[in-house]
Amino acid sequence: MxxxxxxxxxxxxxxxxxxxxxxxxxxxxxxxxxxxxxxxxxxxxxxxxxxxxxxxxxxxxxxxxxxxxxxxxxxxxxxxxxxxxxxxxxxxxLPMAMAVNPKLGVSSVQELVAKAKAEPGVINYASSGNGSPPHVLFEVWRSQAGLDIVHIPFKTGTDALTSTVAGDTQVYFAGTALVEAMAKDKKLQVLAVSPHVESPTFAHAPTMEQAGFPGYESAxxxxxxxxxxxxxxxxxxxxxxxxxxxxxxxxxxxxxxxxxxxxxxxxxxxxxxxxxxxxxxxxxxxxxxxxxx
Missing domain, CATH: 3.40.190.150 (Bordetella uptake gene, domain 1)
Structure with a gap:
């Protein structure tokens, strides 16, 4: 086989x-x-x-x-x-996490939404490529939230992660396994997960539904x-x-x-x-x- x-x-x-x-x-x-x-x-x-x-x-x-x-x-x-x-x-x-560079200055999904609406076209987000799951999932959420956030595609998830940690991009919606180490080291801040994850790193992160997007399933x-x-x-x-x-x-x-x-x-x-x-x-x-x- x-x-x-x-x-x-x-x-x-x-x-x-x-x-x-x-x-x-x-x-x-x-x-x-x-x-x-x-x-x-x-x-x-x-x-x-x-x-x-x-x-x-x-x-x-x-x-x-x-x-x-x-x-x-x-x-x-x-x-x-x-x-x-x-x-x-x-x-x-494979649960997903909405993670941001701490320098963005937001600590919740609601604060990210408010900042993006106040500064349309200024915030950008990374993905592992056009048409990839992080791209599709973020675009559906962005559309539902009515936000103008710029997409920056990379060739791999690792490249997107590195960019967000460096602050070249500011937001990354990716698998919890990929962002966990950087979140644990406080190099990324996790705003929400989907679905709930049994890990100390994500213990205080709400689900996307709890963050104000009922029915949004992004796993x-x-x-x-x-x-x-x-x-x-x-x-x-x-x-x-x-x-x-x-x-x-x-x-x-x-x-x-x-x-x-x-x-x-x-x-x-x-x-x-x-x-x-x-x-x-x-x-x-x-x-x-x-x-x-």
């Missing part, structure tokens, strides 16, 4: 893919190889998955970007999430998909194997160390989650007009 990852070795999806592949190898009794295929907002990996055929021997790690957002961001998407991807199982929720999730047409019996067998992997204490430790919350659902429930998010997020992203370049 092949488990494809839209990210290089050491990326967050790769960190989860390798122990998952090891657990699947043991539970299914066959070799499982991790195949890193980064690039083009996930299109490289998704195209290879699409071409692999529905044997159940080729899987891919995805996020909500690949299954929900990409059709509304990339005008020339080379795959159709609705017809080319077969949901197998989610594996984790990124990771999941496993197969090519469309994969038989239900194969999908259900894979779903059961993934459920067993998520219950493994060693795997749970890896997830916790990387700021994630294990998540398992049936393949049917996972498909319903994706469909529900498409209905909710599609109109918002189309209205904003996010584009990769």
């Amino acid at each position: 092949t488990l494809m990852v839209n990210g290089g070795p050491g990326s967050l999806p790769d960190i989860f893919a390798r122990p998952l592949a090891d657990k699947l190898r043991k539970s299914l009794g066959q070799a499982v190889v991790v195949d890193n295929r980064p690039g083009a907002g996930g299109m490289v990996a998704m195209q290879h998955l699409k071409e692999a055929g529905p044997s159940g021997h080729t899987l891919a790690i995805i996020t909500n970007a690949h299954a929900v957002w990409n059709p509304y961001v990339f005008p020339s998407l080379t795959y159709n999430p609705t017809t080319d991807l077969q949901p197998v199982s989610p594996i984790a929720i 990124v999730w990771l999941g496993v998909v197969a090519p469309a047409g994969t038989p239900d019996a194969v999908v259900n067998k894979l779903n059961t194997a993934i459920s067993e992997a998520l219950r493994d204490p060693a795997f749970a430790t890896i997830m916790k160390a990387n700021g994630s919350i294990p998540l398992h659902e049936s393949a049917q429930d996972f498909a319903q989650r994706i469909a529900k998010e498409r209905a909710e997020w599609g109109p918002q992203i189309e209205k904003i007009g996010i584009r990769p370049n």
Whole structure:
């Protein structure tokens, strides 16, 4: 079997893919190889998955970007999430944190909103690239809040983090695992998280809902998909194997160390989650007009 990852070795999806592949190898009794295929907002990996055929021997790690957002961001998407991807199982929720450089002088989301409204076009925010989850999630929030905050895209999340810590950019909406060390060292100030995170570093941070944005859900999730047409019996067998992997204490430790919350659902429930998010997020992203370049 092949488990494809839209990210290089050491990326967050790769960190989860390798122990998952090891657990699947043991539970299914066959070799499982991790195949890193980064690039083009996930299109490289998704195209290879699409071409692999529905044997159940080729899987891919995805996020909500690949299954929900990409059709509304990339005008020339080379795959159709609705017809080319077969949901197998989610594996984790990746909570997000709204973090700012302390020199910005705000200590809450409300203060950030007030400052941005008083100084339109002055504050800027970093992301890990046009069309990336931090970009999409921040743009949806910015639109809801009615703010004029300038987007500064970077090639990687690490570059965006470094820029915000240095003060070249002022705001970064990113995974809690990425910003935790800098927040702990007081080099970044966390204004809010989504959802709640059980970590001393974020203990006093409200959720985005508590900060005044009810219904705003900004977490990124990771999941496993197969090519469309994969038989239900194969999908259900894979779903059961993934459920067993998520219950493994060693795997749970890896997830916790990387700021994630294990998540398992049936393949049917996972498909319903994706469909529900498409209905909710599609109109918002189309209205904003996010584009990769």
